[in-house]
Amino acid sequence: MSEQSFATGRCLCGAVSYSITAEPMAAGQCHCKDCQRASGTGHMSLAFFKTDDVNIIGETASYAVTADSGNTNTRHFCPKCGGRLFGENSARPGMIAVAVGSIDDNEWFKTQRVVYVKDRPQWDSTPVDIPNFDMMPPAT
C-alpha cells in the first residue's frame, strides 16, 4: 500500500479493498429511498473522486437502477459481506462515489450538500446549515 495514498478503505470482510491517490472533488449526503434501501439506514455519505484516482483490489457485485433523473445509478458492494463500497452515475462519467463509511480514516469528510431532503426521515439527521436540496439539483 502506497505511503502517498490520500486514503485507503475496504469492505467489512476485506475481500475488496482500495486506495485513493487524490483528494475528493465533491462530498455529499443523500436521503433518497434508493440510498436508504441500499444502506439500510437514513442516508448515504459519499465522497466523489476521479475514477482514475481510485485503485480497487477485488471483485465487486453491482446493482443498477434508473434514478428519478433518468440516469443510471450503479451501486457496487462486496459479494461476500454485502458492504457498500462505490457508486457510479451515468450523469457523471469518470467519477466514482465512495461510501465514506468504508474509508479507513474518514475524519476529514465534510459534506458540502445534502440531497433528497424530501425523503429525510425524522429520526435521521444531516447538516441543515449547508445547501439542502429537496431532490437532486441539476448537474454542475
Ligand SMILES: [Zn+2]
Ligand atoms: Zn466484504
Ligand SMILES: [Zn+2]
Ligand atoms: Zn440517494
